[in-house]
Amino acid sequence: MSEDANWRRRSSRRLRIVDAFVVVWAVVGAFLIRFGLDPEFSSAGQDIPYVWFSVVLAAAWWLMLGAWNSRQSRILGSGPDEYKRVAAASLWLFGIIAIVSYVFRIDTARGYVGLALPVGLLGLLLGRWLIRQHLSIKRGQGYSMSRLLLVGGPGAVAHLASSLKSAKHAGYLPVGVYMPGTESDHGVEPNSGLAIMGHKPDTRSIVAALDACGADAVAVSAGVQLHPQTLRQLGWELAARNIGLIMAPALTDIAGPRIHTQQVAGLPLIHVTTPTLEAGQRVAKRLFDLFAAGLLLLLASPAMLLVVALIRMDSAGPVFFRQERVGMEGNHFYMLKFRSMVIDAEARLAELARKNEGSGPLFKMKNDPRVTRIGGFLRRFSVDELPQLLNVLSGSMSLVGPRPPLPREVEAYESDVRRRLLVKPGLTGLWQVSGRSNLSWQDSVRLDLYYVENWSLAGDLVIILRTVRAVFRSTGAY
Structure with missing residues (x-):
């Protein structure tokens, strides 16, 4: 990976160039649309031509993006933080500008500012998205990754390694493990397959292991047997070497809004709020459901009438299928x-049970003989739903x-899986946009529980947008 050692520098340079291009494009475009080619156009009552104001605006915008740390390597390629910082810097x-114009009574052209902001912000976000897609492809090939030395207990480092390897787009590549305070005759951690770099609970040994495996960051996971003072000294040593230190607590499937950090006597205490869907949130979700479902039903009604006709021509039986959930x-x-x-599909389920390709209580079969000709098309693009x-x-x-589960599935639920029933089932969800029928039972449960624990209206909007892409790709639909 030596040829990929400077990916952070290259990514930062690429972002600076893209940001500069977009900002100049937005400001110049807004200037030409609002004022044309008259370079002497001035703000009313002011002696500053708008051409110079545009130069200052473009430079300030570019600098603000840097001041808000929107080009940091640790936020590139994964999560919403990068987009939030770009939006915050722009706004x-x-x-x-609005406050200064009001205080000093500068009559700034509203059409100019009102055009430059949305166009520029949209261009910046689109540019970041395109760079993110390129970075994701590179990381899928094993490049542009932060090499991590995992420090912690045996079970914790194995779980952390597995989680990071399954999310390559985040840009973390475990290259070794260090398990202080433990003894092992193995040179390789059995669950992750990573080399064990040492066991001694002191800073010097950990730093030596870091150099040996060529890592550029250290991730400290749960179960680490290090004295707080040793951990503090490790942080100082890593800071002196400009090497990142990542703390990975034993918290899984908990979204950022539920996590709050509080400093108490020098200790960063992590508070995890209880997941609740309060009355106001329930009302907002219900109003959104009514508006969006009504609009979608209105727009889809011509296509639904066509589907009704096709089903009637394809096979005998009712158009709609009602099933207890x-x-x-x-x-x-x-x-x-x-x-x-076919109309006797439920009666034929027992004879197909031995051919079940699903896991857990789910019945799935790729080439189900009960599916009609038109039914295969409907299921592939989720039109049947x-x-x-x-x-x-x-x-x-x-x-x-x-x-939405079947009653027989609910009867087979373990106690923790019943938490899926704390919210209404959905027409779409994380399971729909993450592989549908290709998901294992365990992955399906994990995604559903994650949704229950971390619901938000903004998250619903993101899932709906991802559903459109999932439907057209038709991955896992059968």
Whole structure:
């Protein structure tokens, strides 16, 4: 990976160039649209031509993006933090311009500012997204990664290594483990396959292991047997070498808004708030469901009428399929779908049980003989699920939520899996945008529980946008 050692420098340089291009493009474009080619156009009552104001605005915008640390390597390629910083820097700059204009009574052209901000912000976000796609491809090939030495207990480092390897787009590559205070005859950690670089609980040994494996960051996980003073000295030593220190607590599937840090006597205490869907949030989610489902139903009604005609021509039987499902708090309801199977599909389930390709209590079969000709198309692009918009309007389902389970599946639930029933099931959800039928039972449960624990309206909007892409790709749909 020596040829990839300077990826941070290259990424930062690429971002500076893209940011400069977008900012200049937005400011110059807004100037030409608002004022044309008249370079002497001045702000009313001022002696500063807008051409010079544009130069200052572009430079200040570019500098603000750097001041907000939007080009830091640790936020590139994964998570929303990069986009948030770009938006915050842009909005703060134009907010300052508005305040200065008001205080000093400068009549800044609203059309000019009102065009430069949204166009520039959209261009910056699009540029970051394109760079992120390029970076994700490189990381999928094993490049542009931060090489990590994992420090902690045996189980903790194995879990951390597995999690990081499954999310290559985040840009972390474990290259070795250091397990202080433990003894092992093995030179390799059995679960992760990573080389064990040492066991001594002192700073000098850890730094020597860091040099030996060529890591450029240290991740300290749970179960680490190091004295707080040793950990503090390790932080100083790493800071002197300009090497990152990452703390990885034993918290899984908890989103950022639920995590709060409080300094107490020099200790950073992590508070994890209890997941709740308060009355105001429930009302907001319900209003969003009503508006979005009603709009989608109106837009999709011509296509739904066509599907009705195709189903009637394809095979005998009813157009709709009603099936009992379990909703919020264990309440049963009947979920609607366009019929995509023969009318005796439920009766034939027992004879196909031995061919089940699903895991856990789920029944899945790629080449299910019960699926009709038109049904295969409907299921591939999730068109058969459009009648569930009526379930959303009636309140038994939500647009976004966990997968609506069958009663027999709920009977087989373990106690922790029942937490899926704390919210309404959804027409789409994390399971829909993460592989659908290709997911294992364990992954499906984990995604549903993550949604229950970390629900937000903004998260619902992101899932809906990702659903559009998942439907057209039709991955895991059968």
